[in-house]
Amino acid sequence: MEKISVFGAGSWGTALSYVLAQNGHDVLLWTHRAEQAEEINQHTNNRYLKNIKLPENLKATSDLKAAVNHSATFVIAVPTKAVREVCSAIKDELDKKALFVHVSKGIEPDSLKRISEMIREEVPPQLFEDVVVLSGPSHAEEVVLEQPTTVTAASENTASAEKVQDLFMNHYFRVYTNTDVIGVEIGGALKNIIALAVGITDGLGYGDNAKAALMTRGLAEIARLGVKMGATPLTFSGLTGVGDLIVTCTSPHSRNWRAGNMLGKGKTIDQVLEEMGMVVEGIRTTKAAHQLSEAYDVPMPITDALYAVLFEGVSTKDAVELLMGRMKKNEMEDLINLL
Numbered sequence: 001m002e003k004i005s006v007f008g009a010g011s012w013g014t015a016l017s018y019v020l021a022q023n024g025h026d027v028l029l030w031t032h033r034a035e036q037a038e039e040i041n042q043h044t045n046n047r048y049l050k051n052i053k054l055p056e057n058l059k060a061t062s063d064l065k066a067a068v069n070h071s072a073t074f075v076i077a078v079p080t081k082a083v084r085e086v087c088s089a090i091k092d093e094l095d096k097k098a099l100f101v102h103v104s105k106g107i108e109p110d111s112l113k114r115i116s117e118m119i120r121e122e123v124p125p126q127l128f129e130d131v132v133v134l135s136g137p138s139h140a141e142e143v144v145l146e147q148p149t150t151v152t153a154a155s156e157n158t159a160s161a162e163k164v165q166d167l168f169m170n171h172y173f174r175v176y177t178n179t180d181v182i183g184v185e186i187g188g189a190l191k192n193i194i195a196l197a198v199g200i201t202d203g204l205g206y207g208d209n210a211k212a213a214l215m216t217r218g219l220a221e222i223a224r225l226g227v228k229m230g231a232t233p234l235t236f237s238g239l240t241g242v243g244d245l246i247v248t249c250t251s252p253h254s255r256n257w258r259a260g261n262m263l264g265k266g267k268t269i270d271q272v273l274e275e276m277g278m279v280v281e282g283i284r285t286t287k288a289a290h291q292l293s294e295a296y297d298v299p300m301p302i303t304d305a306l307y308a309v310l311f312e313g314v315s316t317k318d319a320v321e322l323l324m325g326r327m328k329k330n331e332m333e334d335l336i337n338l339l
């Protein structure tokens, strides 16, 4: 039994706390809202996970210092845009080395940093043992129903990844390990762009052909960029690549797919975000990936088309026409370089 602190009490932080508490660990879940900590201590978190009874041994707090002092294993489960703020606040209270496990799926626009890079910038090396990423096809809503789920813990240091594997693994939550941190982080972040795009074509009334096209060519552009950034090509055929792409592009649980679907049906981004009430990571990540494709000189036509819709006022229909009207290509062009 380990002591573990989870930072961020949205859908995913709560679902992962559920798994850890069920595994017998002493989990303290931190939220920045006192009333939410009170609710979780009564064993529900209804805004994020409706009608789910949380384990009795899961405790919550809104006292950051208490959460930092509780353990030396920290799960960071806030949206990408809050990672720096939360990690910097943790660092201010930290007086020992901790293992940081992050579960966020995004890239920071402008700095173009991955999450593990952001954490390493916010927390000095003498205060962390390692930063491990836990990612893969996993909707919180299914995890808390204890439905079979597989994810990957990645670190260049296999011992750290195995430690995280041991903490989380149980009969419905199976954890693999991988040493390719770049590939795991890029796959997890960029699949949200493709899920938004698939949501749009579904919302426009296009069918499974369009969905398959976006998923396949989407994976091609994600892998192209990832490999140029230093990822291992095979990672994109794994859980954090094609696996997460499937689960996000084909499920109404996905906030990214749902947001895209509403855009395809004609709603504005502001209307969509207001209705969602939860993070839609793919929007900021589209901006970051658009910048990455320029920085690494990697063609990313689907990302570019979505960028045009989200940030340049291009209509969803025109964006599809733009993609379909691109110049002729050999399907394997560029991909051959990944081998």
Ligand SMILES: NC(=O)C1=CN([C@@H]2O[C@H](COP(=O)(O)OP(=O)(O)OC[C@H]3O[C@@H](n4cnc5c(N)ncnc54)[C@H](OP(=O)(O)O)[C@@H]3O)[C@@H](O)[C@H]2O)C=CC1
Residues within 6 Å of the ligand: 008, 009, 010, 011, 012, 013, 031, 032, 033, 048, 077, 078, 079, 080, 082, 085, 086, 103, 104, 105, 106, 138, 139, 140, 141, 277, 278, 279, 281
């Ligand atoms: N949901 C899922 O199934 C999965 C999500 N993820 C990833 O996990 C990350 C978190 O997502 P998820 O839990 O789903 O998001 P949600 O929108 O469900 O919840 C986000 C949580 O973060 C809190 N938060 C936001 N900003 C801050 C801040 N500055 N300081 C403290 N807390 C803050 C929110 O608080 P408040 O309630 O006050 O807004 C809320 O509790 C994302 O990167 C997502 O891609 C990964 C795998 C699966």
Ligand SMILES: O=C(CO)COP(=O)(O)O
Residues within 6 Å of the ligand: 105, 136, 137, 138, 139, 192, 195, 244, 247, 248, 253, 254, 255, 256, 257, 279, 280, 281
């Ligand atoms: O990452 C997820 C599933 O693996 C959740 O996706 P959404 O953020 O689109 O809901």
